[in-house]
Amino acid sequence: MASVNVENLSALSAKHPKPANTFTYGTAGFRMNADLLDSVIFRTGILAALRSKKLDGKVIGCMITASHNPAADNGVKLVDPMGEMLEGSWEAHATALSNAQSDEQLVDYIHSMVSSLKIDLTKPANVIIGRDTRPSGVALVNAFVDGLKVLDAKSTDYGILTTPQLHYITRCLNTAGTPEAYGEPSAEGYYKKLAAAFKTLVDGKTKLSPLTLDCANGVGAPKFQEFLPYLGDSLSVKIVNDDIDNASKLNLNSGADYVKTGQRAPVGLKLTSQDRCASFDGDADRIVYYYQDEDSTFKLLDGDKIAGLAAMFIIDLVKAAGIDSIKVGVVQTAYANGASTQYLRNTLNVPVSCVPTGVKHLHHEALKYDVGVYFEANGHGTVVFSPSALKTIYSAEGSSPAQAVAIRSLRALSEVINQTVGDAFSDLLLVETILTQRQWSPKVWDQAYTDLPNRLVKVVVQDRSIFKTVDAERKLVEPAGLQDAIDAIVLKFRDGRSFVRPSGTEDVVRVYAEAATRSETDELAHRIGGLVFDFNSQGSGLRPREFI
Ligand SMILES: CC(=O)N[C@H]1[C@@H](OP(=O)(O)O)O[C@H](CO)[C@@H](O)[C@@H]1O
Ligand SMILES: [Mg+2]
Numbered sequence: 001m002a003s004v005n006v007e008n009l010s011a012l013s014a015k016h017p018k019p020a021n022t023f024t025y026g027t028a029g030f031r032m033n034a035d036l037l038d039s040v041i042f043r044t045g046i047l048a049a050l051r052s053k054k055l056d057g058k059v060i061g062c063m064i065t066a067s068h069n070p071a072a073d074n075g076v077k078l079v080d081p082m083g084e085m086l087e088g089s090w091e092a093h094a095t096a097l098s099n100a101q102s103d104e105q106l107v108d109y110i111h112s113m114v115s116s117l118k119i120d121l122t123k124p125a126n127v128i129i130g131r132d133t134r135p136s137g138v139a140l141v142n143a144f145v146d147g148l149k150v151l152d153a154k155s156t157d158y159g160i161l162t163t164p165q166l167h168y169i170t171r172c173l174n175t176a177g178t179p180e181a182y183g184e185p186s187a188e189g190y191y192k193k194l195a196a197a198f199k200t201l202v203d204g205k206t207k208l209s210p211l212t213l214d215c216a217n218g219v220g221a222p223k224f225q226e227f228l229p230y231l232g233d234s235l236s237v238k239i240v241n242d243d244i245d246n247a248s249k250l251n252l253n254s255g256a257d258y259v260k261t262g263q264r265a266p267v268g269l270k271l272t273s274q275d276r277c278a279s280f281d282g283d284a285d286r287i288v289y290y291y292q293d294e295d296s297t298f299k300l301l302d303g304d305k306i307a308g309l310a311a312m313f314i315i316d317l318v319k320a321a322g323i324d325s326i327k328v329g330v331v332q333t334a335y336a337n338g339a340s341t342q343y344l345r346n347t348l349n350v351p352v353s354c355v356p357t358g359v360k361h362l363h364h365e366a367l368k369y370d371v372g373v374y375f376e377a378n379g380h381g382t383v384v385f386s387p388s389a390l391k392t393i394y395s396a397e398g399s400s401p402a403q404a405v406a407i408r409s410l411r412a413l414s415e416v417i418n419q420t421v422g423d424a425f426s427d428l429l430l431v432e433t434i435l436t437q438r439q440w441s442p443k444v445w446d447q448a449y450t451d452l453p454n455r456l457v458k459v460v461v462q463d464r465s466i467f468k469t470v471d472a473e474r475k476l477v478e479p480a481g482l483q484d485a486i487d488a489i490v491l492k493f494r495d496g497r498s499f500v501r502p503s504g505t506e507d508v509v510r511v512y513a514e515a516a517t518r519s520e521t522d523e524l525a526h527r528i529g530g531l532v533f534d535f536n537s538q539g540s541g542l543r544p545r546e547f548i
Contacts, residue, residue: 002121004110004150010103012146016042018101025094027358027504029086031066031075034136041140043097044076045127045147046110051090052125052153054117055081061170063163064131064140065283068216068257071250074136076144077163083171083182083420085360125153128170130161132219132283133244158187162223162284164423165190171420182420187226194426195230197415200408201433202234208436210236212277213428214266216255217243220284220424227425235432241268256281256288256379256424261456263300265290271298276435276442280424281379287424288379289431291442299446303375304340306431307332308448310383311350311373313434317413318371321406323396326389329369331355331362334474334499335377335456338514343449354472358504359422380422383430385414409437452495454514455525461509461536464502473501485531493524500532523548 018039023030030040044062052060061079069075078086078094086094093113100106114121127148131137141157148155158169165187172185183193215221221242228237241254251258254266256279265271266279271292278289289301311330318326329351330344336354344352351369355361359380366372370389375381385393393411398404416433418426435445461467468478476483482500490496494516502509509532513525530547537543 003114004107004121006103006107009107009150012150013042013103013106015146016143023095023098025091025098028067029075029077030094030098031069031073031505033072034066034074034134034140037074037076037136037140038143040098041076042143042147043100043106044078044094045144045153046106046150047090047094047097047147048078048127048144049125049148049151049153050093050110050113050119051078051080051086052127053121053123053151054119057124057126059126059128059170059173061166062127062129062144063161063166063283064129064134064137064144065163065219066132066134067163067283067285068251068255068281071134071247071252074134074140076140079167079170081170081174083167084363085421088360121151125151126173127153127155128166128173129155129157130163130166130169131159132163133160133222133247134250135247160219160222161187162219162423162425164285164418164421164425165223167420168418168423187223191227191230194416194418194429195227195232195234197412198231198429198433199234200412201416202436205436206439207233207236208432208439209276210238211428211432212238212240212269212275214241214254214259214269214277214279215239215284216251216258216266216280216282217241217246217249218251218255218280218282218284219244220280220282223284224280224425235429241266251282255279256286259290260288260300260302260378264298265292274441274443278428278431284424285422286379287427289442291446293443299442300451301442301446302337303377303379303381304332304336304451305446305448306379306427307373307375307381308340308343308348309434309445310430311344311348312448313437314371314373314383314410314413315348315350317406317410320402321393321396321410322398322403323392323407326370326392327351328371328373329353329366331365331372331374333357333362333376334472334501335512337377337451337454338495338497339449339452347449354474356469356473357501363421375422379424379427382419382422382427383413383417384419385417390414452514452516453518453521454512455521457511457513457525457529458503458506458508459511459529459532459537460507460540461532462538462540463536464507464509466536467500467502467509469499469501474499476500479535482532482535486528489527489531490524493520496520496524498524498528500528
């Protein structure tokens with residue numbers, strides 16, 4: 001089993017002293033102001049090495065990013081060998097290592113992991129690293145590499161990547177030479193794979209008008225620019241918000257989160273009637289679409305709309321291919337618009353599951369279907385094909401030319417979709433495929449159903465840990481009595497729905513509300529916001545004026 005070289009650890013650890021703060025590896029890894037992250041990332045390096053050793057030297061991925069957060073923040077997420085998020089039970093180890101108060105405690109915790117998880121420290125460890133465009137990324141990569149050195153892990157730094165590219169490369173490296181080989185382990189291999197599949201999918205169809213793409217002044221901009229030559233003339237994209245040299249502009253008044261939260265267009269993008277537009281977030285793992293209607297209203301096509309479009313298309317394709325033994329299912333969270341759930345259940349007749357917030361929950365549930373479509377309303381999601389569905393799709397021959405065409409499309413679809421994680425590039429190609437094959441404008445896509453007006457409100461409370469939920473976060477069980485009070489208010493609103501849960505990424509409680517009209521929705525959200533604030537907010541600042 002061997003033990004840690006304590007002298008080596010102390011020398012490296014001295015370069016990365018821990019501040020007084022307490023850290024938590026949450027839904028999105030560690031994420032905070034970059035100035036606080038040095039010791040956290042150093043220790044995450046130690047954890048990544050342990051994870052790789054535990055898995056017999058399989059490659060573990062490390063992504064340094066803070067996604068849609070402001071430029072001053074940064075963060076780190078680890079990626080497991082098949083490109084999925086770090087196994088849930090290891091999050092607690094990440095948290096514990098980051099909070100060890102001394103080198104002795106650090107060494108003790110490593111040894112306790114070695115013995116309880118039966119990790120053989122003499123095994124090799126391999127870790128790959130990617131980062132977004134944040135200026136703080138370079139120093140943080142160095143801190144991470146120092147962590148790897150504690151356990152002699154081998155590392156490869158891929159430099160600037162989108163988060164999904166890092167997931168893709170991790171899976172490629174771990175499947176190389178096996179029947180499940182996922183592709184060439186490089187950004188170039190990723191572009192080639194996606195572009196080839198997309199070209200097959202739109203082959204012979206009339207090209208759509210150009211798409212305007214807001215890249216939030218983040219890593220999506222240079223990377224999509226790099227991707228365009230591979231797409232050739234199969235797709236026209238006009239990139240806006242691509243200034244990565246001016247770090248303060250990252251995610252500023254732009255990007256998928258800004259557009260979804262504010263239900264408005266980003267700065268730097270002029271909306272004209274019926275134009276198709278899309279926004280990435282700061283690490284290009286989320287996408288939302290939007291357009292402007294004839295009467296100049298802003299129309300958002302969010303993750304729910306993308307899930308509906310994808311499910312509709314895949315169901316039709318599977319039928320057209322004559323292999324409707326393949327069952328499609330959709331996974332959502334409680335934040336999905338009620339109208340989208342109705343559309344999926346009642347119009348498309350697909351099973352819909354609701355799971356707690358966070359991609360890992362959605363991904364896990366989606367694996368239970370032959371083809372699982374999962375999206376968070378905010379635009380993070382993908383489609384996963386089970387091994388048996390893939391086998392069926394790849395062995396089917398079809399008994400008519402139409403069936404053969406549909407089978408070919410299904411195969412290409414499984415290639416264009418990044419099955420490791422939600423990927424803005426790949427989701428963009430998925431949407432563009434469907435709109436091209438159908439020759440649909442965004443307005444026609446939007447007609448599938450009409451969103452119920454909805455509102456998301458943050459409540460600053462004294463202690464968000466007292467809020468405990470069940471039923472995929474749709475009901476509060478603690479504090480006692482609060483859910484009954486919520487229910488009594490919701491009952492008064494037509495098509496009313498509201499739920500309250502503590503955020504996993506911010507120190508707030510979130511209130512979601514939807515109802516028949518905009519004004520009723522706002523009133524519902526502000527009543528529930530007021531209720532939550534009054535329950536647990538002493539000393540948390542002023543009660544927002546709009547709360548009722
Ligand atoms: C309402 C909402 O959008 N919540 C986001 C947000 O989680 P919270 O736990 O709500 O803070 O960040 C997560 C990580 O990026 C993302 O998966 C999730 O969808
Ligand atoms: Mg992101």
